Amino acid sequence: MGLEIVKELAAAGQHVLLGTRNIARGQAAITQLGAANVDPIQLDVADDNSVQAAATQIKDQCGRLDCLINNAGIALDNYEAPSTIPVATIRKDFDVNFFGLITVTQAMLPLLKLAPSAKIINVSSAVGSLTLASDATTSIYQHSAVGYQASKTAVNMFTVDLANELSDTTVTVNAVNPGWVDTSFAGGGGDKTVQEGVVRTVELALLATNDITGTFSDTQGIVPW
Numbered sequence: 001m002g003l004e005i006v007k008e009l010a011a012a013g014q015h016v017l018l019g020t021r022n023i024a025r026g027q028a029a030i031t032q033l034g035a036a037n038v039d040p041i042q043l044d045v046a047d048d049n050s051v052q053a054a055a056t057q058i059k060d061q062c063g064r065l066d067c068l069i070n071n072a073g074i075a076l077d078n079y080e081a082p083s084t085i086p087v088a089t090i091r092k093d094f095d096v097n098f099f100g101l102i103t104v105t106q107a108m109l110p111l112l113k114l115a116p117s118a119k120i121i122n123v124s125s126a127v128g129s130l131t132l133a134s135d136a137t138t139s140i141y142q143h144s145a146v147g148y149q150a151s152k153t154a155v156n157m158f159t160v161d162l163a164n165e166l167s168d169t170t171v172t173v174n175a176v177n178p179g180w181v182d183t184s185f186a187g188g189g190g191d192k193t194v195q196e197g198v199v200r201t202v203e204l205a206l207l208a209t210n211d212i213t214g215t216f217s218d219t220q221g222i223v224p225w
């Protein structure tokens with residue numbers, strides 16, 4: 001989905017920085033897109049040095065950041081019982097999905113505050129919704145990936161707390177549920193196309209007004225926490 005988000009924001013005329021762990025792979029993806037207004041930036045969200053270097057590079061080359069989309073994510077557990085899943089697996093999910101997201105956000109926040117109006121969009125998931133996970137009438141109730149799910153629940157809490165902290169600034173913070181999207185992530189089984197999966201994220205990113213904050217939403221509206 002990250003690449004599709006980059007493609008659509010570039011098509012809308014934005015200068016987009018595509019975070020990539022491997023610059024050569026990132027550059028190859030950009031070349032394939034054929035967009036002139038996209039640049040790669042080395043970024044491993046689980047590596048503090050990489051994140052700090054990316055923030056310095058953005059400050060030096062762009063001077064500010066208008067929108068941060070925290071899209072990187074992994075799911076190392078799948079249908080493992082919460083009673084027996086190795087804690088090490090859960091930690092790895094958190095290292096990228098939660099601690100990585102916070103590391104990037106904290107590093108980029110000074111640059112976002114330099115923009116006249118800025119957005120932080122956290123790509124979360126409906127499987128992180130405690131309300132849906134405890135409702136036996138939903139498909140989320142059947143889901144069992146406690147490391148991944150809890151990391152997204154934690155992302156939601158970070159979204160709320162940071163939105164509250166920044167409520168008197170020009171920086172908004174929102175979480176998005178892409179739905180079950182047909183990427184390698186969903187094992188090729190998602191019921192949404194990649195284009196459908198990025199709709200809400202791109203919509204929020206391009207919203208001319210910037211008065212929505214502290215929400216968790218998808219294309220249907222508000223998702224329960």
Ligand SMILES: NC(=O)c1ccc[n+]([C@@H]2O[C@H](COP(=O)([O-])OP(=O)(O)OC[C@H]3O[C@@H](n4cnc5c(N)ncnc54)[C@H](OP(=O)(O)O)[C@@H]3O)[C@@H](O)[C@H]2O)c1
Nearest residue numbers: 001044045046071072073123124125179180181183185186
């Ligand atoms: N697909 C779904 O059904 C679904 C549903 C709900 C939420 N989501 C969320 O949507 C987001 C995008 O997922 P996707 O479906 O597009 O899966 P994907 O194709 O596996 O994409 C995940 C991306 O995260 C990047 N990444 C992983 N670890 C990273 C790290 N340490 N530093 C920087 N980048 C890293 C990957 O980079 P490489 O390309 O280098 O591996 C990849 O580009 C994730 O946050 C996921 O949790 C997906």
